[in-house]
Amino acid sequence: MHIAGFTPNSFVDYPDGIAAVVFVSGCNLDCWYCHNKGLIDSGAVYYEDDILKRIEKHKGMLDGVVITGGEPTLENTEELIVFINRIKAIGLKVKLDTNGTHPERLIKLLPYLDYVAMDVKAPFEKYNVFTRISDKEITAMKESVKLILENIDCEFRTTFAPPLIKEDILEIAASIRGCKHYYLQQYVPTEHCKETLAHPSSYLVETSNLLRSNGYPCEIRGI
Numbered sequence: 266m267h268i269a270g271f272t273p274n275s276f277v278d279y280p281d282g283i284a285a286v287v288f289v290s291g292c293n294l295d296c297w298y299c300h301n302k303g304l305i306d307s308g309a310v311y312y313e314d315d316i317l318k319r320i321e322k323h324k325g326m327l328d329g330v331v332i333t334g335g336e337p338t339l340e341n342t343e344e345l346i347v348f349i350n351r352i353k354a355i356g357l358k359v360k361l362d363t364n365g366t367h368p369e370r371l372i373k374l375l376p377y378l379d380y381v382a383m384d385v386k387a388p389f390e391k392y393n394v395f396t397r398i399s400d401k402e403i404t405a406m407k408e409s410v411k412l413i414l415e416n417i418d419c420e421f422r423t424t425f426a427p428p429l430i431k432e433d434i435l436e437i438a439a440s441i442r443g444c445k446h447y448y449l450q451q452y453v454p455t456e457h458c459k460e461t462l463a464h465p466s467s468y469l470v471e472t473s474n475l476l477r478s479n480g481y482p483c484e485i486r487g488i
């Protein structure tokens with residue numbers, strides 16, 4: 266495991282619970298608004314055993330552990346399963362965050378996980394506005410959406426960054442129809458993308474309300 270970051274307790278990363286968050290390095294995408302660019306290139310910084318000891322020490326105050334990144338499915342699948350099982354042996358649930366580009370690995374991981382969160386960054390035909398992406402990866406993401414919806418407790422989420430507009434969000438929602446939790450996340454500019462300003466909060470609320478009025482379980486984060 267290439268563990269590049271660790272948060273001992275977070276109140277916002279596991280649904281209705283407190284979780285430790287393990288960040289792995291490496292990602293196959295290159296989203297321009299990524300907040301973890303430094304972490305992606307940093308390689309392994311922590312020893313797995315040390316992280317597990319810290320999790321065990323604080324297990325009384327934790328509900329689960331989130332494995333995020335970077336892109337966790339780029340880790341060796343067998344090693345990741347061992348890591349997940351070691352967390353479960355401590356008595357904690359495990360959530361995996363993914364960009365969905367590796368359904369062939371995700372399907373092997375699902376039986377060991379309790380929850381999956383997948384980013385859907387744009388309508389699939391507009392993904393290249395946010396990151397370099399191949400047609401093969403787009404097809405893979407569609408497959409991951411189906412796999413996740415059919416097999417596990419899950420959420421999907423979109424960082425509502427310009428140039429995405431309300432109509433794009435409606436299109437994304439249609440592509441994940443059947444999900445129980447869809448989150449619109451407010452985009453926060455970083456040093457490398459500060460010229461792109463966030464949509465007003467009212468626009469997120471308006472979009473979320475429109476989805477909710479059509480029966481979508483849409484909530485907002487970060488405003």
Ligand code: SF4
Nearest residue numbers: 292294295296299335
């Ligand atoms: S998929 Fe996530 S971690 Fe990877 S570049 Fe995009 S925002 Fe960053």
